Amino acid sequence: MTRTIGVLLGGPAGDGAFIDAAVAAVTDARGRGIRVDLREQAPDAFDPAWGAVLCHGVQLAPWLRDLDHDRTAVPTVLTDTPADRTGLAGVTLVDWAWDQAAYCAGALAVEMAGGRGVGLVAGPPVLTQRRVASAFTAGAAARAEQVGGGELSTVHLRAFDDVDGGAVAGARLADAGCAVVAHTADAAGERACQVARGAGSGVRTIGFLSGLGEHTAAVVSDVRGVVGMLLDRLAEGGSGLSQVVDCGLASGHLSVELAPGVDGGPTGGGRLRGVLDAAAGHVLRHGL
Structure with missing residues (x-):
């Protein structure tokens, strides 16, 4: 070597x-x-x-x-x-096939929201981010057809390090009544989720690539x-x-993990894990 x-x-x-x-x-x-x-x-x-x-x-x-x-x-x-x-x-x-996990995260977000709105903070609208946002939307729509769901709002930020824009997006999504805010926008998305959680309305968040932290769930690559x-x-x-x-x-390099204590934790067999497993099975059998 x-x-x-x-x-x-x-x-x-x-x-x-x-x-x-x-x-x-x-x-x-x-x-x-x-x-x-x-x-x-x-x-x-x-x-x-x-x-x-x-x-x-x-x-x-x-x-x-x-x-x-x-x-x-x-x-x-x-x-x-x-x-x-x-x-x-x-x-x-x-x-990386992050769109596969995004589909699962979209289904999970609708389930977590319980009929209320869901927000997605995505990165700049380059092809990879449009692909991930589209998959998230598809997963959310598929789950909403089964259980009902509120409005899905998607915000594309100008840059992955646009933390100020992320803060504004997180606040607006929380004010709009989103019960769950997910992101795919690195540091800017993390800031959006942080602000949304701090809005005082009980918003839960789904992270992307940076680990669970304060998130209820996260896409892990x-x-x-x-x-x-x-x-x-x-x-x-x-x-x-x-x-x-x-x-x-x-x-085996990609998954959506649940925080410890949520629905039985990362490998628990509860309702949310069932939604994730069903969504992953759909992706693997039918593609996106």
């Missing part, structure tokens, strides 16, 4: 979610003796010291397309799957573990990496 792996981040550390999970994976890898050159910004040119490259985030796809390096000699990973794969031949992509696995494979030369690494519900 003598090669140095260049790891480029699609945003600054400190988001408490996707980016920080990769930083933690790098720390783990260094502890295993893997040499990693971690950078928060992509350089203008390929660093010849790199024996492999991992780009963390779809934001780095344009940089990869313009990069002049031999991908057969330098294994390359992009930890996302852009809609347009032009210019990415030879790059291993990661499909093993970003740290997946990036760590990819770093191990790259350190070994990258052989055997598939064109697309699937990290959806069936892979």
Whole structure:
């Protein structure tokens, strides 16, 4: 394991979610003796010291397309799957399939709301966020058809670090009578949920990628573990990496967890867990 792996981040550390999970994976890898050159910004040119490259985030796809390096000699990973794969031949992509968990979270939110409104705070309306928001809406609609439900309100923020916008969105959704507020917007979404919970109307929240914390439930994606696995494979030369690494519900890298004491906890067999299991079964059998 003598090669140095260049790891480029699609945003600054400190988001408490996707980016920080990769930083933690790098720390783990260094502890295993893997040499990693971690950078928060992509350089203008390929660093010849790199024996492999991992780009963390779809934001780095344009940089990869313009990069002049031999991908057969330098294994390359992009930890996302852009809609347009032009210019990415030879790059291993990661499909997190967060939309699968979002469908389950939408069904759960309607069940938790008990006929009242549900709010979703999403990130900027890029393709991946539209895909996740659409799946959440579909899951909510499917459950509402069975048990009834209030209005679903979706807000797209301008940026994942727009915490001020998140605070405004959280307050407005709580004031609008939402009983449950979910998010898919990293730090900005966490702030929205925090404000909604503090509004005094008993709002419960569903988190995304940053753990349970004060949430009733959360979408949990093993970003740290997946990036760590990819770093191990790259350190070994990258052989055997598939064109697309699937990290959806069936892979074991994605789930929706319930807080301890809620409906029997993370693996409890109560009503909410039943709703989640039924929604996941639908996704795995029929797709989205």
